Amino acid sequence: MSEILSPGEARSPGISYQELLDTDTHEVPDVLRLESPRFLGDDDVPITRYTTREWHDVEVEKLWSRVWQYACREEEIPEVGDYYVYDIARSSYIVMRSAPDEIKAYPNACLHRGRRLKDYDGNCSEIRCPFHGHCWEISGELKDIPASWDFPHLEARGSDYHLPEIQVSTWAGFVFINPDSNCEPFEDFLGDMADHFEGWDLANRYKQAHIAKVINCNWKISQEAFCEAYHTNATHPNIVFQLGDTNTQIDIWDNFARNITPGATPSPNLDYEVTEEEILRCATDTRHDQDTPMEIPAGSTARAIAAAGGRERWREEAGDWVDRLSDAEMVDSIDYTLFPNFHPWGAFNRIVYRFRPNGDNHRSSIMECIFIAPFTGERPPPAPIHWLEEHETFTDATELGMLGKVFNQDLFNMDKVQTGLEATHKPGVSLGNYQESKVRWLHQKLSEWCE
Numbered sequence: 001m002s003e004i005l006s007p008g009e010a011r012s013p014g015i016s017y018q019e020l021l022d023t024d025t026h027e028v029p030d031v032l033r034l035e036s037p038r039f040l041g042d043d044d045v046p047i048t049r050y051t052t053r054e055w056h057d058v059e060v061e062k063l064w065s066r067v068w069q070y071a072c073r074e075e076e077i078p079e080v081g082d083y084y085v086y087d088i089a090r091s092s093y094i095v096m097r098s099a100p101d102e103i104k105a106y107p108n109a110c111l112h113r114g115r116r117l118k119d120y121d122g123n124c125s126e127i128r129c130p131f132h133g134h135c136w137e138i139s140g141e142l143k144d145i146p147a148s149w150d151f152p153h154l155e156a157r158g159s160d161y162h163l164p165e166i167q168v169s170t171w172a173g174f175v176f177i178n179p180d181s182n183c184e185p186f187e188d189f190l191g192d193m194a195d196h197f198e199g200w201d202l203a204n205r206y207k208q209a210h211i212a213k214v215i216n217c218n219w220k221i222s223q224e225a226f227c228e229a230y231h232t233n234a235t236h237p238n239i240v241f242q243l244g245d246t247n248t249q250i251d252i253w254d255n256f257a258r259n260i261t262p263g264a265t266p267s268p269n270l271d272y273e274v275t276e277e278e279i280l281r282c283a284t285d286t287r288h289d290q291d292t293p294m295e296i297p298a299g300s301t302a303r304a305i306a307a308a309g310g311r312e313r314w315r316e317e318a319g320d321w322v323d324r325l326s327d328a329e330m331v332d333s334i335d336y337t338l339f340p341n342f343h344p345w346g347a348f349n350r351i352v353y354r355f356r357p358n359g360d361n362h363r364s365s366i367m368e369c370i371f372i373a374p375f376t377g378e379r380p381p382p383a384p385i386h387w388l389e390e391h392e393t394f395t396d397a398t399e400l401g402m403l404g405k406v407f408n409q410d411l412f413n414m415d416k417v418q419t420g421l422e423a424t425h426k427p428g429v430s431l432g433n434y435q436e437s438k439v440r441w442l443h444q445k446l447s448e449w450c451e
Contacts, residue, residue: 008039008433012246014268017260020244025304026326031196031346032260032334036251040440044428047421049443050218055450056362060089062450063340066180068189070342070354071095073207073372074173075382077103081123081138086177089357093166094118094127095175098139105166105177110134127163136163172202172344173372193256193338200346205372207382208350209399212368214358214390215411217418219365220442223341223355225410227442229261229333230435233269235409240267241274241282242302250437255445256338257438258346263331264303276302283331284309285402307331314348318374322348337438339445348374363418369400369407 018035021028049055071086077097084095085108092108094117108117110129117127126143128135135144140163145151154161167178169186171194176186187194215222225231232245244262246269251258264283266274277292279302286292294309296302307327314322322330329347337343343353350371358364371383386397394400394407421429431440 006039007042008037008437010434012268012435014244014247015265017244017247017249017262020247020262020265020303021326021328023301023303024327025307026324028326028328029199031199032326032328034196034251035249036253037434038252038437038441039433040252040437040444042431042433044426044430045440045443046428047424047426049446050221050418050421050429051362053362056357056360058450059357059446060360063446064089064091064179064357066178066183067340067449068169068176068178068183068186069340070338071105071175071177073382074103074170074175075207075379076121077175079123081125083118083124083138084121084175085118087359090360091179092116093177093179095168095177096127096138103168103170103175104140105168106140106163107166107179111161111163140165172197173205174202174342174344189255190338191254191256193253193336196258196336197344197346200348202344202372204374205350206375206380207370208373208380209371209383209397210368210385211370211388211394211397211400212366212385213388213392213394213411215365215367216363216415217365218362219341219355219357221417221421222365222367222414223343223353224439224442225414226335226343226353226355227259227337227438228432228436229259230432231413233267235413236406239282239406240270242279243267245269246435248435250434252437252441256336257441258334258336259438261333261335262328263333264301264306264327276300279303280305303327303331310348314374317376318348319376321374337442339442340449369403371399 021032072084072095076084080097080100082097086093086095093105094108095105098104110117112129112132112134115129115131117129126135127138133146137143142161145154148155167183169176171190229245229248232240232243242264244265245267248259248261264279266279276296280292280296283306284293294305296305304327307330310330311322325348334346335343336346341355345351350373352370352372354368356366358366388396395404397404
């Protein structure tokens with residue numbers, strides 16, 4: 001007689017993630033031993049959240065104008081006067097290094113006639129509007145009004161004509177802003193996620209690459225493709241030999257959640273036993289007419305060998321730190337999400353994702369993949385954003401390496417999900433109870449903010 005399980009308790013057959021950690025050749029950090037599954041119900045998610053202008057307007061009003069959101073890296077504005085233009089939905093902000101130890105953010109709009117103050121990232125000694133020349137210090141105080149004799153009423157307003165300040169905070173080298181002056185402190189919003197990353201030192205990294213592409217779908221569609229591994233079997237059949245897709249561990253806390261998808265281990269969906277050599281070939285993208293870059297000694301596994309190869313690959317840049325990292329930290333996909341759209345990967349992986357609306361268009365989004373890599377000695381300069389043109393795909397961003405092919409497989413689905421949702425007569429999206437619980441968590445948080 002089969003065991004009767006409560007909703008959300010079912011798990012994929014095969015070795016669990018925690019059992020896989022027991023086979024590690026190195027000590028596994030406590031943070032990977034944490035488990036926090038949550039059953040969040042099994043109701044459908046309304047498709048109107050992806051397809052309607054009305055829901056987009058609600059997000060603009062209640063989410064993007066009030067939530068903490070990642071804007072840039074501190075290293076992108078290292079010198080006084082450096083600024084970064086951050087756009088989100090209908091809004092634009094100037095994130096400015098106003099003093100050696102101070103970062104401020106302002107709405108990107110002149111207080112005179114509303115002209116956008118900055119069109120590109122850069123450095124300035126003052127913030128002067130290109131339209132009529134009204135000018136502010138980089139600290140936000142009014143500096144100059146041309147023909148000021150005609151504006152005594154503005155000078156009389158004093159600080160009311162200073163650039164309004166947006167809430168700013170930093171964590172792990174990232175700069176966050178919140179347009180809501182009454183928002184909760186960022187440290188409270190981040191919560192225990194800071195403790196999770198304590199041993200991974202994301203601050204001592206540099207921005208090695210930054211790829212951005214406009215996607216023809218709602219920002220949640222593009223983001224949700226990276227919030228579950230359930231799609232691997234159909235979307236990425238080329239990597240199922242080395243990715244334990246349905247054995248992903250999903251953990252949900254409050255404002256953050258994570259998926260941990262084991263690498264260098266086969267998918268439980270395969271109906272035959274995969275050899276260690278096949279796992280290694282898949283993990284290293286090696287054809288069967290080629291020699292694998294590493295051999296698997298008797299008694300070892302592809303997972304252990306892939307992790308050892310990763311340590312040697314990164315030893316020059318990261319030093320002996322790699323020797324303290326477990327196999328899991330070297331080869332697994334440890335994808336954290338801080339609500340609503342910031343995805344820093346844990347452990348040694350360099351990936352950071354960000355997904356956001358493309359301007360005021362609810363059927364268009366911007367997907368960004370950022371690599372933050374370890375370094376020794378002087379910090380290398382941050383990579384500029386590589387914007388892919390409409391006709392280009394992710395394989396045109398050679399800095400992505402093997403990921404470019406994987407992203408293109410995801411890209412193949414995204415606009416078709418949008419058009420499918422526009423065409424369906426079904427009112428909601430149906431989600432798995434466990435494997436897609438991170439997607440459901442995102443919508444639960446959206447409900448808290450927007451309904």
